[in-house]
Amino acid sequence: MAQSEQRVKSERAFFLDRDGVLVQDVDLLTDTSQIRILPGVVEGLQAIHEHGYLSIVITNQTVIARGLIDEAELDRLHDHLREQLVQAGAPNVSAFYVCPHHPHADVVRYRVECTCRKPKPGLLERASDEMGIDLSMSFMIGDRLSDVAAGKRAGCTTALVESGAHRAPPIVGMSAEAPPPDHRFADLREAVDSLLRGQR
Numbered sequence: 001m002a003q004s005e006q007r008v009k010s011e012r013a014f015f016l017d018r019d020g021v022l023v024q025d026v027d028l029l030t031d032t033s034q035i036r037i038l039p040g041v042v043e044g045l046q047a048i049h050e051h052g053y054l055s056i057v058i059t060n061q062t063v064i065a066r067g068l069i070d071e072a073e074l075d076r077l078h079d080h081l082r083e084q085l086v087q088a089g090a091p092n093v094s095a096f097y098v099c100p101h102h103p104h105a106d107v108v109r110y111r112v113e114c115t116c117r118k119p120k121p122g123l124l125e126r127a128s129d130e131m132g133i134d135l136s137m138s139f140m141i142g143d144r145l146s147d148v149a150a151g152k153r154a155g156c157t158t159a160l161v162e163s164g165a166h167r168a169p170p171i172v173g174m175s176a177e178a179p180p181p182d183h184r185f186a187d188l189r190e191a192v193d194s195l196l197r198g199q200r
């Protein structure tokens, strides 16, 4: 067995959906002018970092699969989001993990049944391997049941926030009997405060 497979996973993380949790869900976000940070996000990120957790964005980005922007442009959007959050008083987000795939992607190289598109847990598992995160000690916060399903399959405690698109129709790949979230909260601040209180 390789050395890396024996690595102790001692980090803890809050995995965060992007659209509808950190920023307003505008359906197809392709330009920095569309970024609107949601209420409670700065305070939520502060609490995450004060308690020694990593903050990791986990996001399906069909804008890539549709060819509306490329991966370099998405990286620039995320750099811009990081800067806006820091300017608003939040700590720097630890990492972004993106699924650019879609089974019906317009861009051929992204047209795959991948293992990382939520509700699949691939992005959380990759982050866990790369950053040494104990998934059973970590949380997944999203605004859709596909986020909850990904978090549950990865072994995290899950929460739904009602700040975003929680009433939107389920995305491709979701079964009708999606598991319910462990918790529901109004926004990220309330979610983080309550979940951390539960850990003490």
Ligand SMILES: [Mg+2]
Residues within 6 Å of the ligand: 017, 018, 019, 020, 021, 025, 142, 143, 144, 164, 165
């Ligand atoms: Mg969302």
Ligand SMILES: [Zn+2]
Residues within 6 Å of the ligand: 099, 100, 101, 114, 115, 116, 117
């Ligand atoms: Zn993927």
